[in-house]
Each structure stands twice: as structure tokens, then as C-alpha cells.
Amino acid sequence: MINKKIDTVSQALHGVANNMTLMLGGFGLCGIPENAIAELVKLGVKGLTCISNNAGVDDFGLGLLLQNRQVKKMISSYVGENDEFERQMLSGELDVELLPQGTLAERCRAAQAGFPAIYTPAGYGTEVAEGKETRDFDGKMYVLEHAFKADFSFVKAWKGDEAGNLIFKGTARNFNPNMCGAAKITVAEVEELLPVGALDPNQIHIPGIFVQRIFEGKTYEKRIEQRTVRQK
């Protein structure tokens, strides 16, 4: 067993520096690496490029990095729900690249899987495809989208073991598996870190080979953005 266990979040983020490109898992506030984000705020690293489907809300998730002016550029598919983000974007302080959600996922996965680029039909004929190579396959047009190049990938899983194997829960899975092994160093934080042998190999979603560092997160707030319920 190759042990990936790291004791503290500060050790897990060792090597993170200004102007790096980071991938961060999560959809809205669901399945975000809360501990890693809190540590990035604490470190105060600046000039970051963040690849993440959303940008958090004003006072939680990636919104915390935005409030702190640590982000130079966001690469996302949907950035509503965040006033400070909108302000920084419209004033030109923040560079924003919006991509179709499936393209965002596949550019992560391409990096993970060793593909330099992929062709997708998404965005053809729109401003997303401007300046990009396009090609006809069997009479339909596709856009060439390149694999992301990132320094760190921060993902959140439900359970993990010391070998770095990961299991996700519910829709907190989202982009997290696609970002594992898609950056130079993948840091996984889990709600429960178990010794090897505790997880059933049949149930592993992401094998430890894609993860360089794993640690148990301290507390998870798991904030709900839209609490919708029905009566009994």
C-alpha cells in the first residue's frame, strides 16, 4: 500500500503558491472542498486561476476567495448567486471564462485521461466557439476544446482510505471524480478517513492512483443553497 495520508490541512496544501491554477470540485455548494478553501483563505495566496463549475456564494465556498481578492481568473459554467463576483466581473477586476458545463467536465477528464483535447458539439455557432478550431464529423459541427492544465486539484469525497481510494455520496460527487488526477497534485479531503481494508474494492469510485494526498476534513458545514421541502 502506498500511503497518501496527510495529518493536517496545512500539510495537504504544501506547495500552493501565488498565480497557480487550481481545480476545485463541487456543484453550487454541494461537494465543495470546504477545508481546502478555508486553508487557501488562510494562506492568502493571490493571483489564482480557479477552475470550478460555480463561484460559491458571497460568504461561503469560493466566494470567500473572491471577497479576499485572491482570484485573478474564474473558469466556470454558471456564476449566479454571487453579488461580489458579479461586481468584480463587470468592473473588470476579475477575468471570467464561461464554458458549457459538459465541456468543463470533459476538459478536466481529458487532463485526467491523457487526451490533449476533445471535440464537442456544445457551443458551436455561439461566442464560446469564437477563435476555436471547429470540424465537421458526419455532417455535424464540433468545437475543439483543450485539456486543462492545473497545478492542484482539490476534491471532496465522503469516505476514503489511506491508499487514497475515494467514495462519493449523492450529488456531492459531481465534478470531483473528473478532477482527480487532472492536475499535477490531487488533494482529496474526506468526511471519514479509514485504514486500508475498510473499504470494499467493488465500491470504490476513484482509485487511489489518481490521488496524491488525502486528509480527513475537520467540520463540514454543508450549507444548503435552496432548501425546498414538501409537507407530510
Next chain:
Amino acid sequence: MLDKTGIAKRIAKEVQDGYYVNLGIGIPTLVANFVRKDIDVEFQSENGVLGMGPFPIEGEEDADIINAGKQTITTLDGASFFDSSLSFSMIRGKHVNLTILGAMEVSENGDIANWKIPGKMIKGMGGAMDLVASADNIIVAMMHTNKRGESKLLKRCSLPLTGVNCVKKIVTNLAVLQVTNKGFKLLERAPGVSVNTIKNATEGHLIVEGDIPEMVLE
């Protein structure tokens, strides 16, 4: 004239037995409430769930189980969770049978705009561009005119496009229309709405052939 619930009711009639369906945010979300109970349908949400159920009973919300609108949801028996890449494999790979989404503008050749108003609103496209680029069966749910009374069914879209040549059917508060290579073909009128009213509210080319029946909602 229909309200938003009426639009959802009419679209629900397009959902057939055995369909996997992706519902967008807004009116499309309401469609799930009106699908016939005697057919088997599964709802997909692009954040990674197939087999979505109703909202949870108060106190049973789970922050780890949400839909693409970030609302807490439940799952039904037979449901599954998956990552974003696999989710869009279902969508781009045409495994999802029907996509229902909202729009700010649709043009007579089936272009759709629904993600950006330059200088005003830039929230992003989310999964919409993937959905419209691939689905064979796309229904747009929207009001026929905007808040200023201007037509949303245009010759050409004025806003940045989400996809080209992709919308097949549109259900509005006034009508059901099919996008053909000659323009918007009027299929049905909303209850109490005249063909003239629809003509006046449609900027793009409207094709009216023969008697246009009134929608049947129930």
C-alpha cells in the same frame, strides 16, 4: 391565455412512456408535477442524478442530494448518482430522450438564446449549451412576449446564442409552435386566444395552415 402552470401542463403531454427527461430551471421544473401517472418516466438532473423524486419532507433534507437548481430533492427507487462527465455523456450521447428548457429568445430557424444579456446579466450557460447541441427533441417553455410586450419568437435572435438550429417545439402562454425550415408553424392555440393575437405577438415568420385547434390540457 395560459399561466406558467398551464404551459407546464401542456408540455407534460409531450412526455411519453419510457422517456428519460432533463428539465431546466423555471417553468420546465413544474412539468414533472403534471406527467401522467400511468407511464414510466425518469428525470435526469445534470449535476448527477437520474430518477429524481419530489422535494423531501421537512426535516429530511440532505445537503448532498440536490438538483441542478441547487434545490434539495429526493430520489425514487431505481435512481442512480454519477459524475459530471458521465452526466453529460447521457446528454451529448443522446441517451436523454427529451430536453425541456426556458429561453429569452428563439428564432424562426430554431436558434435559442437564454444565457446572457450583454452588460446586464451574465450568469453563464450551465448545461444549456450541451443540452441544446445534442438533443434530438428539445421543447422550449416560455412566455410569448417579454415584460415590455416584445415578441420572443424572432426572425433572428438579438442576444448571444446558446445553440443554433436546435429548437423543435415551443410552448408559450399563447400557442404551441413547431420550428420548420420555413418558420414557426402554428399547431395549437391556448384557450381563448385567437390566431390574430398569436400573429401580432410573433415577430418571426408564422405559418398558419387551416383551422388551428385549441389546446387540450387535461
